[in-house]
Amino acid sequence: MxxxxxxxxxxxxxxxxxxxxxxxxxxxxxxxxxxxxxxxxxxxxxxxxxxxxxxxxxxxxEGVYLQCVEQLIEFLWLRMGEPVEAAEKALLEPNVDDGQLIEATLDILGAVISLIEDKAVVWREFLDCHQEGFRLQSAATLFETKFKVRVGGVIRVLIARLAGLEVQDERAIIHSMALFTQGLAFRAQRSKLLTALKWSAINEKEMQLVRDVVLTQARFTLEGLARSK
Missing domain, CATH: 1.10.10.60 (Homeodomain-like)
Structure with a gap:
């Protein structure tokens, strides 16, 4: 270090x-x-x-890159810490219902989608490079252990509970990855989104529109999973 x-x-x-x-x-x-x-x-x-x-x-x-990753993790937790903690708390409640689990899942997904907003541009570009292979194994491990494990874990438990599956069930893993990817896709395809919608930027108004549409679709998926139990 x-x-x-x-x-x-x-x-x-x-x-x-x-x-x-x-x-x-x-x-x-x-x-x-x-x-x-x-x-x-x-x-x-x-x-x-x-x-x-x-x-x-x-x-x-390498040292300065690792410190950048540490700062990225801090930035992401500022955006996502509250909904993740709320979801973890909901999962501990003995009488939590499917509606509450759905809302907790959508809150996490909404926080992911907020990263497409322009005020997050510097960190978004760094994260994109980090995920596209411009990284060290030490940095990948740091990001995995301090961020991805916790976020991915809580989403998987939420999905498993809603669908009536075991957490390690392959279907729970695939469903959770598919759901999380919906939020990440718009960050990865940001330039195509701007072109398709003839937007010059993604500020709060534009981000909120994307967020509303994606969360509406995600809600249908989650409600369908809950009904399939």
Whole structure:
């Protein structure tokens, strides 16, 4: 793991400010060029620091990339933490009904869809590169253990409970992946969405329209699963 040092000449506060500036620049550079295409020199130039600063604060490119992933996870939990925690709490309730489980599932999916909004553009681009293979195994493991396992796990339990299946049933796994992919698809196909709808941007109004349509379709699916028990 990268070292965490303050700048020798500027004290702890200045060191923290420099680290934050480097991470902010690195997120943009990695998002544009991927891990392999980015260099520490590119990141340093974007951050307005000397190239050795990357080594000093992060032990090189891998270290700064891992810190970017940590920041990405924090950003995603700000968006998704509340609905995930609410779903986990609902699943512990002995008298929870299918309607409550459906709403909990839709709240998580809605949080995923919100990532298509333009104010999330820098993190969206970084995440897209991360998922498309521009990543280290160490970063993939970090993202898996600190984010994907928990989110994927709660969605799978929700689906299994609604459909009357065991959590490890292949059908529960496929249903949960299919549902989650509905939210991810619009982020991956964002440019096609803009072209098809003749939108120049996706702000709150546009995001809400996409969210409403996708959640309506997802609700039909979830209600159908519940009826199939």
């Amino acid at each position: 990268a070292r965490h040092k303050p700048a020798a000449e500027g004290g702890y506060q200045r060191g923290e400010e420099t680290r934050a500036r480097i991470i902010e620049a690195a997120v943009a550079v990695f998002g544009e060029r991927g891990y392999e295409g980015a260099s520490t020199r590119d990141i340093a130039a974007a951050a307005g620091v000397n190239a050795p600063a990357i080594q000093y604060y992060f032990d090189g490119k």
